[in-house]
Amino acid sequence: MVRKKHRTESFDSLFRRFKKTIEKKDTINEVRKREHYVKSSTKRKLAKELAQKKEQKRQEEQDTKRIPV
Numbered sequence: 314m315v316r317k318k319h320r321t322e323s324f325d326s327l328f329r330r331f332k333k334t335i336e337k338k339d340t341i342n343e344v345r346k347r348e349h350y351v352k353s354s355t356k357r358k359l360a361k362e363l364a365q366k367k368e369q370k371r372q373e374e375q376d377t378k379r380i381p382v
Contacts, residue, residue, distance in 0.1 A: 318327050335341060 318324075
């Protein structure tokens with residue numbers, strides 16, 4: 314990604330503009346994801362564990378709502 318400096322633009326404003334475009338395109342998260350290779354089986358395992366945690370939390374919330382205090 315090339316950012317050209319305007320005639321009267323300072324380095325600080327150029328850098329701010331660059332950071333803003335990076336944040337908008339979510340480039341930082343993409344770089345972090347690609348930093349290390351994760352096997353497909355590991356991805357599936359993590360996704361399964363996350364789904365189980367979410368379901369367990371949902372079940373606990375339902376149980377607490379049913380029991381009158």
